[in-house]
Amino acid sequence: MSRAFTILCAVLVLAACGKQGAASPPPLGKHDFLLVEGGRARAVLTLPGDATAEERLAAEELQEHLHRMAGVRLPLSGSGPQVLLGRAAGQWPDRAADPASFRLVVTPDRVEVLGASGEGTQNGVYELLEQLGVRWFMPGELGTVVPRTDTLALAVQETVQRPAFESRHLQVGSEGKDEAWKAWLRRMRSGGPRFPSAHGLKLGPEGSFEKAPELYALFRGKRRANQLCVSNAKTVQLASGQVRRYFRKHPDASWMGIGPNDGDGFCECPRCTALDAGAKDPVLGLPSHTDRYIWFFNQILKNIEGEFPDRKLCFYAYYKCTWPPVRQRPDSRIVPALAPITLCRIHGPNEKCPDAAQYVALLKAWCKLSPEVYERGYWSNLADPGLPFPMIHRMREQIPLAAQLGVKGWRVECFHHFASELPSLYVAMKLMWNDKADVDALLDDFYRSYYGPAAEPMARAGALMDAALRDGDYHTGSSYDMPYLYPAPLRATVGELLARAGKAAREEPYSARVQPIAASLELLDQFLLMLERRNQHDYAAARQALSRAADLQKELIDHRPPLLNARLAPEYLDRFFRPAVEEGHTRTSGGNRLLAGLKDTWQFRLDPQDEGERQGFPEGGPEAGWKPLKTSSTSWRTQGVPPDARTAWYRQTVKIPPGAGRAVLWFGGVDEKAKIWVNGRLLGESPGKAFEPFEVDATSAVQPGKDNLVVVKITNQWLNELGTGGITAPVMFYRP
Structure with a gap:
């Protein structure tokens, strides 16, 4: 049974709803508790005489939001029906209770919001405000929904809640210091013990x-x-x-x-x-x-x-220490936190994902072995420049499974990518509080409350993007699978839906809420256009698309609070994709000339015993055992190359035009070390840095006007990214 439960009669908000309001509420019941009527306060807010900072903050949050809704603040003294906060409502009976727990009691003449601690009292106030229609879908003003009304009432009820997980934390980068982020986490009832582990011990x-x-x-x-x-x-x-x-x-x-x-x-x-x-x-x-x-x-x-x-x-429990021990029995005081960086990060425990069974087995094994297990996974697409990455499909499966197996809590690594992931983290926080929450109802409420008149096309667009990831049989890290997860027809359909939404959402704040989602889709379009043109050796067009993608990133980052991670989104674009585009453009312009662009598809073979040089692979033989394999357009994993592949060979024949003069062989990137031969002559090796461009002078080896055999030996000793390996970017001959 879920650790979060609610006994709730009904919720009423009597309102002449303004721009941020929802549908008209039901009529006021005669036994409801009136907070505000006709724009006048009908209740008095009461705190204990020795109120703690947490209790005072709970009162401030209630006062501020009621003022925004109805234009009035409840007085802190005077006569009238009382709203009792914290210990003014009594003492929590169970000292062993989770401190985040609370009880909200409403009678016709009294409201009590009592927490097992000051934190619990705050959570009770946030429950009360949510019953009144307030929502915090993401940090900052844009993500806050506050209905406008002149009358506010609470239904008679006794609501008791405690969290499904003792620990509920999201971990972001520099944005974690932002007050808007801290306030959002608090309102999402984040809290509990924070798993302390880090890498290393001095x-x-x-x-x-x-x-x-x-x-x-x-x-x-x-x-x-x-x-x-x-x-x-x-x-x-x-x-x-x-x-x-x-x-x-x-x-x-x-x-x-x-x-x-x-x-x-x-x-x-x-x-x-x-x-x-x-x-x-x-x-x-x-x-x-x-x-x-x-x-x-x-x-x-x-x-x-x-x-x-x-x-x-x-x-x-990470990298080479991910899986439980076989011989050693851990002391019960050893606490693992799963950080399964080597498993697919696109899918959760999804039966369509080959890594899903491994994730479930991993979680079960640790929970069976250790009395206290935490989840320290990844609710983000690592090494990705902020492209659309909805995770609703993951949240609705992964979080309830963790509750079922007895996971104590979460400290999950995520990005401040609300333009590309909304409402994923909102849904995650709701499920961490109540693992039995109705996700479909949460989504329906989100689209109606957040997008107003644009709800229908935005909901359809969101569902299509989420389903694309859920159902896509692609599992490579970073952005290598994006062209296949989001094919052009899907993006066109979503673009049409967002255009409809933009027309429907003419007024604020709805227009401002649709715009970042449209910008995120355009960022995806420009990123994929950049890859397409780069892979065609059209580096000028690729550079133009890259520039537009960077401008869109900046537009989303400049929002306050930022809608993309301000450091990592541009860093990943610059680190993994900009070098090949910029260098490719430099080497084919300004007097430099493209001599021959090698094709995306090469002949390929594995060399598990590293015997290829002895067997004559640099000269092209033997013929048996080679098969076609794509390079810059898709990953090793997508093409079925086994994950433990360490040594592999590529070969391709390319014609160099007559009179070529000097010829330099340029690689946009490999994973991770390359050794290069042309026409059987060893030209050199790459520096050994994954995904970075490099070149070798091939003038002495090429035969202009003839077919030239290019052979590349790849050594992939380190796990640089999930599912990658080999040649990862375009290859060309150019003349300086």
């Missing part, structure tokens, strides 16, 4: 890499600072000391974050590898190191339990 001055390199990972024959040698007794000793110091410095802290650093480079010494169970990530085929880290955490807890017997260690 060993202190005595254990620095410079002084004691033997405490750090032996990786590829060298000691490296990125990870610890956790099997080293001195590492365990120093780590235990650091944990003791933390709890001494923070005596009220019940837990501490600990774990591997982000990235790879795990220790390969015999003692550390002996702690592993030999298990592999079932999706990527990567070795699992969870056992060694559970052993490490267990040792630390044993070392500190004399002084701190009840303190907990928290870590991210």
Whole structure:
């Protein structure tokens, strides 16, 4: 049964609704409690004499919103029916209750809003305001819906609610410091214990890499600072000391974050590898190191339990520590938070997604093994420049499943991408409070309240975009699958619906609410046009589309609060897509000349034993085993290349025009290291940085006027993005 429940008779808002109002409310019942009648206050607001800051804020929120609705503030003293807030309404009977819980009692002559804490009282006020029609769909004024009315009434009721999850947090970047974001989270009833973990653990001055390199990972024959040698007794000793110091410095802290650093480079010494169970990530085929880290955490807890017997260690179940241990039994004081970065981020536990079963199995396994499990996943499209990414389909499946399996709470990484994701995070917060919430009813209320006369076309557009992600059999990270998830006919249909919505929403605030969604669709169109023109070697047109995409990003970022993440949206566009377009344009203009653009489709083969050079692949042979594979237009995963592929070969024949003169072979990007031959001659290697352009001088190897064999060996040693690998951008010969 859900931990959130409501006993609610009815809700009435008697209003002559203004521009932000909804449909006409039902008539006033004779037993309802009147807050405001005919523009005059009918009730008195009462706080305890020693009101806490949280109780005072609850009163301020109620006063401010009622003033915006009806133009009046309830007096804080005087005679008349009372609205009792917090401890003015009594004492919460159960000291063990979740502090976010509240009770809202309405009789014809009295209202009581009592929380299990000040936080709970605030939540009760937000419930009251929502019953009156107030909505906070996203941070800031644009996302706030406040009906205009001169009469406000509450139905007789007793409503008791407590959250479905003890912990309900969204984690964003710099926008997390914004007051509008903080206020929105509070009104969405975010709260509870915040999972503390982060990457890494420093060993202190005595254990620095410079002084004691033997405490750090032996990786590829060298000691490296990125990870610890956790099997080293001195590492365990120093780590235990650091944990003791933390709890001494923070005596009220019940837990501490600990774990591997982000990235790879795990220790390969015999003692550390002996702690592993030999298990592999079932999706990527990567070795699992969870056992060694559970052993490490267990040792630390044993070392500190004399002084701190009840303190907990928290870590991210992430990357090579995603899957539960096989041999080691974690101490009950070890708290994992799932951060399944290696699983599909487009879909949730969707039966159409090949990663869905793995996610469900992962969640079940950890919940069975550990008494306290948190979710620290990704409600965003990582490394994406802010393109449309609705996640309603994920929320309606993932959050109830987590409640069913006993997940304690959430600290989910997300972006401040309200232009491209609305109302995903709103729905997520509603489900984190009540996992049994009716998502369809939430959506219906959102479209009617937020878009007013444009509700119908906006709802249809939103449903189409959400269904495109839900039903699309594409699972690559970043933006590589966007052309397939959002094909041109779908975008045209959505564009027509948004145009209809724009005509219907002529008045504010509805026009201002439709416009960012239209801008988000145009951003998608321009981004996909940029990719299309880039892949056709039309770099001038690609550059023009890229410029327009950047302008649209800025338009959405300049909104206050921003409607796209101000740092990451442009950073991802500039990091992953701008270099190939700008360099391609430079190398085909201003006196430079495109000699030959290589085709998107190459001949391809895997080389699992790395024997291709010995077998003559650079010269083009043997013939058997090659198959066609696309490069810049789609990903390895979409084409069925296995996720554990490490070495692969490409070849293509291209004619260089007569009299070409100097010829440079340019690559827009590979994942991640390339070795290049032309006509059997080795020309060089790439710098080894994933997705970045590079070039080699091919003048000495090309044969102008003839077919030239280009052969590329790719080594893909690191997981740079889900489902990527090989040649990821256009390739061409140009003459400087």
